[in-house]
Amino acid sequence: MREEYGHDSLTEDSVDPNPIEQFRIWFKQAMDQNVTEPNAMSLATVDENGQPWQRSVLLKAYDNNGFVFYTNYDSRKGQQLAQNPKTCVLFPWIQLERQVIVTGSVERVSTAESLKYFASRPFGSRLGAWVSQQSSVVSSRSILLAKFEEMKNKFKDGEVPLPSFWGGYRIVPETIEFWMGGKSRIHDRIFYTKQDDGSWKIERLSP
Numbered sequence: 619m620r621e622e623y624g625h626d627s628l629t630e631d632s633v634d635p636n637p638i639e640q641f642r643i644w645f646k647q648a649m650d651q652n653v654t655e656p657n658a659m660s661l662a663t664v665d666e667n668g669q670p671w672q673r674s675v676l677l678k679a680y681d682n683n684g685f686v687f688y689t690n691y692d693s694r695k696g697q698q699l700a701q702n703p704k705t706c707v708l709f710p711w712i713q714l715e716r717q718v719i720v721t722g723s724v725e726r727v728s729t730a731e732s733l734k735y736f737a738s739r740p741f742g743s744r745l746g747a748w749v750s751q752q753s754s755v756v757s758s759r760s761i762l763l764a765k766f767e768e769m770k771n772k773f774k775d776g777e778v779p780l781p782s783f784w785g786g787y788r789i790v791p792e793t794i795e796f797w798m799g800g801k802s803r804i805h806d807r808i809f810y811t812k813q814d815d816g817s818w819k820i821e822r823l824s825p
């Protein structure tokens with residue numbers, strides 16, 4: 619439980635000036651080194667009482683515009699994001715002694731973009747989106763299974779339409795931190811902040 623980190627280091631000069639490119643490098647390393655579900659990220663939202671909530675979601679796309687995940691817009695997270703689009707996600711790449719933390723705000727991706735991704739999902743997953751009123755109380759598992767059978771029958775020709783309540787969010791980043799474990803707890807923290815002109819300021823934070 620008390621690992622000595624520090625197999626590698628990260629410097630202001632060695633990182634890419636664009637944090638998305640730096641993320642691309644680290645994400646590839648996480649995949650190459652067989653991190654379990656490297657695209658799983660912990661997504662934080664805040665409710666109307668200021669209570670934070672978290673859950674894992676899967677990163678499905680990213681580029682200079684932001685980080686995209688898909689979910690049910692009526693879910694608890696969807697309702698909280700409608701009230702307060704500010705969010706924070708964390709990639710816990712513990713095996714690599716690394717974490718990446720992104721703060722920013724979400725916007726919904728276009729219906730065309732959601733549809734493209736939805737169509738790429740397996741039949742069962744597409745049905746699943748119709749079955750689950752995500753985050754609402756359900757009295758038993760059997761109700762869900764019955765609903766699944768009903769949907770399987772309804773869409774038996776294989777054409778499953780995109781539910782209006784389902785789609786993607788893009789997290790538009792404002793800050794991105796790359797954290798790497800260092801020897802004797804002298805960890806590296808490289809912190810990018812988006813500037814008004816679209817460029818990124820790079821600073822080192824004390825561990």
Ligand SMILES: Cc1cc2nc3c(=O)[nH]c(=O)nc-3n(C[C@H](O)[C@H](O)[C@H](O)COP(=O)(O)O)c2cc1C
Nearest residue numbers: 658673674675676687688689690693694695696753
């Ligand atoms: C590894 C992992 C990946 C997940 N990916 C997603 C996802 O991409 N989208 C999603 O809606 N839920 C995903 N879930 C389920 C969520 O963690 C969560 O239970 C669900 O979205 C409901 O959250 P909410 O009630 O806060 O809205 C995932 C769970 C795990 C453990």
